[in-house]
Amino acid sequence: xxxxxxxDFLDSIAPYDTQCEWDNSGFMCGNTEKETDSVxxxxxxxxxxxxxxxxxxxxxxxxxxxxxxxPVKRVCGETPLYNAIKNDITVISAHTNLDMADDxxxxxxxxxxxxxxxxxxxxxxxxxxxxxxxxxxxATDFVSFVAQELGNGAEVYDxxxxxxxxxxxxxxxxxxxxxxxxAGCDTFVTGEAKHHERLEAQRxxxxxxxxxxxSTEVPVLEKLCDKLLRAFPKHPICxxxxxxxxxxxx
Numbered sequence: 001x002x003x004x005x006x007x008d009f010l011d012s013i014a015p016y017d018t019q020c021e022w023d024n025s026g027f028m029c030g031n032t033e034k035e036t037d038s039v040x041x042x043x044x045x046x047x048x049x050x051x052x053x054x055x056x057x058x059x060x061x062x063x064x065x066x067x068x069x070x071p072v073k074r075v076c077g078e079t080p081l082y083n084a085i086k087n088d089i090t091v092i093s094a095h096t097n098l099d100m101a102d103d104x105x106x107x108x109x110x111x112x113x114x115x116x117x118x119x120x121x122x123x124x125x126x127x128x129x130x131x132x133x134x135x136x137x138x139a140t141d142f143v144s145f146v147a148q149e150l151g152n153g154a155e156v157y158d159x160x161x162x163x164x165x166x167x168x169x170x171x172x173x174x175x176x177x178x179x180x181x182x183a184g185c186d187t188f189v190t191g192e193a194k195h196h197e198r199l200e201a202q203r204x205x206x207x208x209x210x211x212x213x214x215s216t217e218v219p220v221l222e223k224l225c226d227k228l229l230r231a232f233p234k235h236p237i238c239x240x241x242x243x244x245x246x247x248x249x250x
Contacts, residue, residue, distance in 0.1 A: 030090025
């Protein structure tokens with residue numbers, strides 16, 4: 001299959017024209033007209049992931065976080081970009097477009113945490129979050145459940161409210177705490193929250209669970225793998241072996 005075919009498929013399920021203005025989703029490096037027999041999926045295109053691709057003779061990596069984000073002034077020094085080019089590997093990113101897409105990052109996180117009656121929750125005019133219901137429980141019990149399901153541990157600010165209506169935002173979603181609160185949610189789960197965002201949760205009186213950027217986004221890779229396998233059944237699609245760069249503790 002041509003690499004361009006994979007890009008076009010990704011564009012059909014997570015349109016690139018929906019990405020945020022500040023984002024850099026799309027082709028990072030490589031030749032779109034080349035053929036590839038397989039695809040490797042990952043959150044971050046690191047040197048370790050590139051080594052796995054080389055070992056598996058894989059010429060296409062699809063990552064979530066853009067390999068090129070800030071302007072690049074030089075390509076050298078054994079960076080992932082340098083190593084991808086050196087090994088003739090094409091890299092495609094699907095970032096905020098995949099965050100917002102149906103069956104994307106936040107739908108995958110919602111399913112992982114067992115949310116029911118899910119609906120989109122908008123911020124800045126875009127569906128950056130999902131919200132749904134869980135069986136009523138305490139914040140202490142729910143954070144233990146989240147940590148177990150995501151396998152990374154989690155931190156909690158317990159407002160004292162019973163957990164029932166939950167909003168989720170994979171990755172760094174702390175800025176959207178007010179949107180979750182004003183939508184009637186008693187609990188907000190995200191990957192990262194800054195100090196002032198945690199204080200805002202405390203002020204508003206909403207449970208806040210911070211479960212790790214990596215851990216709240218990695219569930220989408222299984223969904224994406226399944227979609228690509230159905231679209232390209234004759235080609236191996238695999239998920240790279242990655243670990244969260246840090247662990248949190250309940």
